[in-house]
Amino acid sequence: MSYPTDRKYTKEHEWITPDGTIGITQYAQESLGDIVFVDLPKAGTEITAGKTFGTVESVKAVSDLYAPASGTVTEANGELATSPEKVNKDAHGSWMVKIKLKDPSELNGLLSAADYEKFAGEEAGH
């Protein structure tokens, strides 16, 4: 698996693009299994880096979504309410929310594609 280099990653397995589009990683969708429910904040909601902003559920498990950066939600991907399985099919193409970044420099502290791939590989090895 190669991770797209146009974005940054977190150790909680989210990705974020420089314009503030957020999703979960291929590794995350694989670990979750069949995704059946995605709960996302409405436009206008303030989210804070490192804090939970939503939930994704597989048949078996409930997982929190952690904000990679702070900002205001401009749009939530409504398609995932009816077709959450799209995240399994294309994790890096299925965004969850778009935010207006409060401080774009926050992204500098996140993982590059190569660093994340290494990190996820170590997690999987446990």
Next chain:
Amino acid sequence: MRKTSLNAVHRALGAKMVEFSGWDMPVEYPSSIGCGIVAEHMAVRTGVGVFDVSHMGDIRLSGPGALDAVQNISMNDASRLAVGQAQYSALLYPQGTFVDDVIVHRLGEDDYLLVINAGTREKDFNWVRDNTRQFKCRVEHVSDDFTQIAVQGPKAVNLLQKLTDADLSAVKFYWVTRGTVCGLHEILIARTGYTAEDGFEIYIPSDEVTSARVWNDILTAGKEFGAIPCGLGARNTLRLEGKLPLYGHEISDIINVWEAGLDRFCKMEKPEFIGRAALEKVRAEGIRKTLVGLEMVERGIARDGYKVLDDGGREVGYVTSGSPAPFLKKNIALAYVPQAHAAIGSTVKVEIRGQGVGAQVVPTPFYKRPRKA
């Protein structure tokens, strides 16, 4: 952590492994081989799926006092069993609550096999041994002798018939037979399962080589029926759709038979058994809470342990098992609620992340397999 003899086989298949009651077990197999909880669940409902259930325990009672011993420790009436027949039953504490639920198989004239849960193996064995001392019967813990493989689904009979000389069409649901399976003689074949579907459970020698060979032979023979390996994830969603209880969830040492709604497996008119007196008393006093089926009517998934609220937001009960139901395509749950909220059609709320989400009491089992025409 304990491992079944098929552990290496699961790992080679790329299964996602989890700890379950002290056992390292596959929860689901990878999507790259057509698996995943939903696919595995659907395979069992529409075709056939294959499970390693060797973590289940086995206790054998034999000898002239075996029937009396089984009668003393279990709530169903084992005297009704013909040789080759099995029944769902439970071991009870004197308070009428559950030591465990079991399947009692009558293998011979004075020969009974109790199949018990993985998490309660030692507790169950000690309980059975300590409460059968007064009877002329041998009690053996034979769990480690067997690899137990469950072949489940409407095509299970077609699959297994390819591998055995036993006439499976003559074996009714909850009956057992013996036959040659994959070249192994005198193998116990039971038409039982934990999926609310037709199916078989076979008990083969537990050495790794034999276990792996039979597992692979079953999957190979099952290719034409779409057989896939299935993990504990699908096992749980399948049993939930069928309202089959899980120890530690719907039944436990603080839940009694009446609350769990297992009345039809508890034969109060049979000779004395442990728990009977307390159950008489509890029944006379009235049942306070009862197990109901819930279907979410608003967006949300109830999970094990979530609170059940009344319309006013007051806590009235709790969810014992909750999940999306892959075949029914609904979000369902089993929950304990007071009698006042137990009627079919009653509306309640399930507290999900601090919010009350609407649910309705519905008839159970949620899923009942279609009878053959």
